[in-house]
Amino acid sequence: MNILLDLSFDGTRYCGFQVQKNGLSVCQALQDGLEQLLGTRPDVKGCSRTDAGVHAGHYALNFWADTRIPMEKFPLALNQKLPADIRVNWAKIVPDDFHARYAAHAKTYHYHIWNSQVDSPFNASYHHKLPGLLDVDAMNQAAQLLVGTFDFTSFCSAGCEVAMRGNTVRTITQCSVTADGPHVVISVTADGYLYNMVRILAGTLVQVGQHRIQPQDVIGILEQKNRGCAGPTLPAQGLFLARVDYPQDL
Amino acid sequence: MNILLDLSFDGTRYCGFQVQKNGLSVCQALQDGLEQLLGTRPDVKGCSRTDAGVHAGHYALNFWADTRIPMEKFPLALNQKLPADIRVNWAKIVPDDFHARYAAHAKTYHYHIWNSQVDSPFNASYHHKLPGLLDVDAMNQAAQLLVGTFDFTSFCSAGCEVAMRGNTVRTITQCSVTADGPHVVISVTADGYLYNMVRILAGTLVQVGQHRIQPQDVIGILEQKNRGCAGPTLPAQGLFLARVDYPQDL
Numbered sequence: 385m386n387i388l389l390d391l392s393f394d395g396t397r398y399c400g401f402q403v404q405k406n407g408l409s410v411c412q413a414l415q416d417g418l419e420q421l422l423g424t425r426p427d428v429k430g431c432s433r434t435d436a437g438v439h440a441g442h443y444a445l446n447f448w449a450d451t452r453i454p455m456e457k458f459p460l461a462l463n464q465k466l467p468a469d470i471r472v473n474w475a476k477i478v479p480d481d482f483h484a485r486y487a488a489h490a491k492t493y494h495y496h497i498w499n500s501q502v503d504s505p506f507n508a509s510y511h512h513k514l515p516g517l518l519d520v521d522a523m524n525q526a527a528q529l530l531v532g533t534f535d536f537t538s539f540c541s542a543g544c545e546v547a548m549r550g551n552t553v554r555t556i557t558q559c560s561v562t563a564d565g566p567h568v569v570i571s572v573t574a575d576g577y578l579y580n581m582v583r584i585l586a587g588t589l590v591q592v593g594q595h596r597i598q599p600q601d602v603i604g605i606l607e608q609k610n611r612g613c614a615g616p617t618l619p620a621q622g623l624f625l626a627r628v629d630y631p632q633d634l
Numbered sequence: 635m636n637i638l639l640d641l642s643f644d645g646t647r648y649c650g651f652q653v654q655k656n657g658l659s660v661c662q663a664l665q666d667g668l669e670q671l672l673g674t675r676p677d678v679k680g681c682s683r684t685d686a687g688v689h690a691g692h693y694a695l696n697f698w699a700d701t702r703i704p705m706e707k708f709p710l711a712l713n714q715k716l717p718a719d720i721r722v723n724w725a726k727i728v729p730d731d732f733h734a735r736y737a738a739h740a741k742t743y744h745y746h747i748w749n750s751q752v753d754s755p756f757n758a759s760y761h762h763k764l765p766g767l768l769d770v771d772a773m774n775q776a777a778q779l780l781v782g783t784f785d786f787t788s789f790c791s792a793g794c795e796v797a798m799r800g801n802t803v804r805t806i807t808q809c810s811v812t813a814d815g816p817h818v819v820i821s822v823t824a825d826g827y828l829y830n831m832v833r834i835l836a837g838t839l840v841q842v843g844q845h846r847i848q849p850q851d852v853i854g855i856l857e858q859k860n861r862g863c864a865g866p867t868l869p870a871q872g873l874f875l876a877r878v879d880y881p882q883d884l
Binding site for chain 1 (some may be wrong): 722
């Protein structure tokens, strides 16, 4: 049967979701757990690659396996075999042709910034620290201009395989910046992402918040199709995959 | 001059605020930083002892020192000398007779519970995990019954020096239980606390939330003046000192 899992993980000590030659991946840790539980090591299809150090509130993946464990008991059983920084929230049997990556029609990422002269002693691995006060309203104005279907080449790190093949058009359906005291969150929902896209978008919105560029400048940055025009790639630890959307009839 | 500091700290690796023979205290780490900054090691008056592993969103303390550093620059200067898990939020010159403990007329603590079958992979050192679903409404009913002036002997750990001296009456001005998804927070404001009082209150409210006792049973527990009647002392890591109140004219 084809099983869909919803995971949360703290990505701090992982090289990302995808199996890599150097470094422990979330996928590998999960496969180790599945192998202990099921006696076989299934191939796992993740909803996206995530960078080293990126976290997930909800990450979706699927795999094929035969098991008599009822799906409502599967999370508890598998969690006993997983490290504490990876947790399965729920499990579900899905149609045979379901693929966690190809079936996803939207993914939402949150980028967390601690915006205060004084660092927080808490959660150092869950946000990016920026002491200078950000203009959140200006960031939000810029965020609204990024909603739509655009060529996001300017927001894609060099070496991006997809860019080489020219598939650099994506649709952002929601982009917003909110502040709760010093805690600033950039939220983006899109049908897909280029390599480092959210971290570069966040770095560019931060430049708007620092008044180094104007909100409307993001339009020009998009039009340039040149990575050099956009802001810096912010560090991985502030980034969370917050949500993956699948068709409702799933 | 008499200087008041507002601190946040992650208490995980400390034996509490107070200097202890065995183990590193927050006070000691702070005094080390002050000594590096000022060249003298001031005596520090904390607003309360905190247990090992307890955190603080806002902890108040005062000390006497001569310094030319303006108070608005003092936090930045001192933070450079402190470990990253202790941060000074602000500094202020206060009247000569101010004492952080005696001047405080109320302190608010929050106890954080992660109430889900599935643990969170995040923030393991900032909450207590309880898998069985808690009845938050019942907990809240019980919490309301604890608002008032009572003898809290039943909510004081054995060996409490204050209890020996009979000063076991305290006034709780606010007590509530709220849930945001699996994140349950018990909030208590009182003029003072007995040893382990919040952790025992939280343990007793959890028993109400588990339907092991009824909300109105907390009245009987207070009347018994017997530690054995109340619930267990919950672990330190879920506890935060959230706020210390001083007279407004300060």
